[in-house]
Amino acid sequence: MEVLLARENGFCFGVKKAVELTEAAAESGRAVHNLGQVVHNPKISERLAARGVKVIADPSEATEGIVVIRAHGVPPEMRAKIEEQGLECIDATCSLVLRAQRFTKQLADEGYRVIILGTPEHPEVVGLRAYAGTDHVIVETKEEWAKLPKMRKAGVVSQSTQPPWAFKELVAHVAEIAQETKIFNTVCPVTIKRQHAATELAGATDTIIVVGGRNSANTRELVNLARMQGREAHHIEHAAELEPAWLVGKERVGLIGGCSTPMETLIEVKERAEALAA
Numbered sequence: 001m002e003v004l005l006a007r008e009n010g011f012c013f014g015v016k017k018a019v020e021l022t023e024a025a026a027e028s029g030r031a032v033h034n035l036g037q038v039v040h041n042p043k044i045s046e047r048l049a050a051r052g053v054k055v056i057a058d059p060s061e062a063t064e065g066i067v068v069i070r071a072h073g074v075p076p077e078m079r080a081k082i083e084e085q086g087l088e089c090i091d092a093t094c095s096l097v098l099r100a101q102r103f104t105k106q107l108a109d110e111g112y113r114v115i116i117l118g119t120p121e122h123p124e125v126v127g128l129r130a131y132a133g134t135d136h137v138i139v140e141t142k143e144e145w146a147k148l149p150k151m152r153k154a155g156v157v158s159q160s161t162q163p164p165w166a167f168k169e170l171v172a173h174v175a176e177i178a179q180e181t182k183i184f185n186t187v188c189p190v191t192i193k194r195q196h197a198a199t200e201l202a203g204a205t206d207t208i209i210v211v212g213g214r215n216s217a218n219t220r221e222l223v224n225l226a227r228m229q230g231r232e233a234h235h236i237e238h239a240a241e242l243e244p245a246w247l248v249g250k251e252r253v254g255l256i257g258g259c260s261t262p263m264e265t266l267i268e269v270k271e272r273a274e275a276l277a278a
């Protein structure tokens, strides 16, 4: 059995920066806090915890030191709250998320009803909606956007990790129900490349193992893509979850990780798969 790694793997640049900034802060010897899990990956969370980094849900849980804002970004009030409490703020919001926040604000300021494609409770969407004015709407599925009423001015943005096909379909629908539309395509090009790599891998293998946090939107999308191509796909967080039965009778197994999955975790999964098949 051969294990093929996708041509795109490892951290995206936004996650890499967030992890590096947190690790550099931890080196300072001061109390360091991540506002929410810095990335949706249990391995990285363990690594940071071993360096003394604490995960907090709200700045009020920190009494001193540094608070790192993760790649997903936060609402502006949250950043203000960190500073009001006299804590040092390190902003690791990905530049592409900052760009999406700027576009969302622009749409709201120009009087467009902002439609966000995304998962309502995802931290990136929680941050985005804070810029979208009071009359915004969040949709995630076709069923949801089919229920949107007719509107005069509609502006569309997306959570960075939503699939491009969904964004395209939503935009086509909004063009039919709104008199005036303004679109900012904020789907992340890095996740698009990763999705293309997953599709390519699914075409060349019998089964796909997708490695990444269960709460990672871009990881779950890779599983969906492989299944949409009729491939067997399994989602795991680490090597120990690999089931020997998934490899029985397989000639080629594809391996791909989400944007927050470190290469070392993928190598561990590859080595375990090869050992199980030997």
Ligand code: SF4
Pocket (backbone or CB within 6 Å): 012, 013, 014, 015, 071, 072, 094, 095, 096, 097, 160, 161, 188, 189, 190, 191, 218, 259
């Ligand atoms: S997936 Fe894209 S938008 Fe999200 S952190 Fe990575 S590079 Fe930034």
